[in-house]
Amino acid sequence: MVEALPEKGVPGEQILAELSELRAADLPTHGGRLFAYVYDPALDGLDELARQAHAISDHVNGLDPTAFPSLLAMENALVGAAARLLGGGDGTVGSVTSGGTESLILAVKAARDSRPELTTPRLVIPSTAHAAFAKAAHYLRVALDVVPVGADLRADPAAVQAAVDEDTVLVAASAPSYAHGVVDPIPELAAIAGERGVRFHVDACFGGWLLPYLRRLGAGLPAFDFTVPGVTSISVDLHKYAYAPKGVSILLHRDEALRLPQYFAYAGWPGYTMINPVISSTRSGGPIAAALATLRHIGDAGYLELAARTRGAVATLAEAVRRTGGVRLFAPPETSVVCLAADDVDVDLFVLADELAARGWHTQPQMAYGDMPATIHLTVTAAVAGTATDFGPDLAAAVTATRAAGPADVPPALLEAAGALTPEMVTPELIAGLAEGLGLGGGDFTRMAAVNSLLDVAPPALREALLTGFLSLLQRPGRATE
Known part of the structure; x- marks a missing residue:
């Protein structure tokens, strides 16, 4: 039993032991066998460096950058790095947020507040867009127009064009989508939005730090960043493929005028005038310092190497799926996701996920949606390069066990x-x-x-x-x- 407020204080060593005991029940965050939630580069010493950097700034408050200029300098450095990586120019600006969901909410807020004359602002997204857009629409009371994707699982430009009207404040798409790891046709979609004078956001939270390196490695991926005319904002999470500790994301805008509606300011009370670029007011500088330390330690050449390892692991896992009867690749493994579906009525995907977990592989089952069947999602990181060759035999054994077990036993x-x-x-x-x-x-x-x-x-x-x-x-x- 863990009691947060005991009658008398508890020695620090005992507290740390208790926390370690609690952590023992968690899934493994390192080792290349957890295909969701965490991102592991398998780099010795990186965790300790990030912890030490976090400790230096964990009590610094991002509420007032004039009081803590160190945090302002670190945020500007992170935004600048992201802007350069994603094709931004001299006028590109951005903000550091707590994660992808906050970045997407703020992108929607900036678009909504740029059109105060509208009584029913609307957001257009493909059905494969991240659920955080629905959360943003719900929180901000923006109407959500969800349009279908094509057979290739990518946003359908014709459907998007038909959905945009005079009340549309933002069109968004993914690079890549989380569920399937495919990149939407960003140039075509951005052109549609641009022709209508509508903002266009690229949700690159999931893989935006990886795609530029994959393109440098020769992956045939389309342009998706600020080099594409019509792209007005991009979000990218540093706690994903930049391998920084959680939670740090970046929301970039092509220019300052586009960002200004993102801010919240209020002077109508007797306290200090509140001015916030993001949703939180008080923010610890710890995650930001840890992110900066991570980026500086890995460096551009290091990220290219991590991307190569990730790409190789994806190819190995995808080939394992192709060789295993009873399952098939549901989406092309073009980025960092391997998404598989059942190819036999005797293979219950949800039983298969349990069988893989029993063999030490922790995956993410995805429910059926519309015409899409249930699938198993694997987010592949650089750490998987060291375990990928073991996955194939275990997948084959898990499929055999799944056939023998039969469908899930639901009373x-x-x-x-x-x-x-x-x-x-x-x-x-x-x-x-x-x-x-x-x-x-x-x-x-x-x-x-x-x-x-x-x-x-x-x-x-x-x-x-x-x-x-x-x-x-x-x-x-x-x-x-x-």
Whole structure:
């Protein structure tokens, strides 16, 4: 039991031991076997360097850069590096945010606030755009127009063009998309937005720090950055393929006039005048210092080498999928994602994910969407170069075990109950009962095929309600001790 506020203080050594014990239950953040959530370059000494840099600036407050010019200098250096990497010019400006979601919310805010005369501003995105755009639209009360993608999983320029109207404040696309790792046709889409006088944002949060290096290595990827006319803003996360600790992202604008609506300012109270470039007011300088240390330590040549290792690992994993009967590549492995689907009715993708996890490979199952089947997503980092050759035999063994196990065992009563549910019917009591029936009551999340199968057949709105309720069930005091 961990008590945050004991009656008497606890010795530091005991606290650190307790934290280490808690961490032992987590998935491995290093070692090239976790294909989501973390980004590992497998560079000796980098973690310790980042920790020390973080400690130097962790109490510095980004609220007022005039009080802490060190943080201002570091932010400007990071923005400048990102701008140069992504084709920016002398007038390119940007802000450091806490992550990709914040960068996307701010890109939408800047676009919305640039058109104050509109009563119903609209955002146009392809269906493969990151869910953070929907979050931004929800928070900012911007109407969301989601358009279909083509058979190649890329945004359809004709569909985007048809969706843009006089109330559209922003068109956005991905480079690459998170789910499938493919790059949208950025030049065509930016031209459509530019012809209508609409801002165009490139969400390069996921792979934007990697794509320029892949292009230098000869990958046949389209232009996606500020060298493309019509691109007005780009987001790129440094805690992904720049391998900085979480959470640091960059939101770039082509020029200062485009960025100004991003700011929030308020002087209508007796305290200090609040001026924020990002959503947070108080911000620790620790992540920013750690990011700067990471970039300076790896350097341009280092990132090129990491990109080459990542590219090689992707090729090895993709070939393993091609050689394994029962599964197939769902999307072209052109960036840093290997996305696979079942190629046989006897292979349950959600059971396969569990079987891979049992062999030490932690993947990310993705539910069916429209005409797209359920898939397994692998985010590949440089660390995977050291483990990729082991994946093929384990994938083949996992497929064999999946065939033998058969489909996920979802209690029929739960399936019947889920079929009759609506989002409004989801209560804390119902969630607790479902969790118990699916074997989640004890907090064991190692076998999730039944859960994922149930969620896969649920309509999106019901899935949202079920997962919201389950997360709320987990996030309550005392849960870890039950």
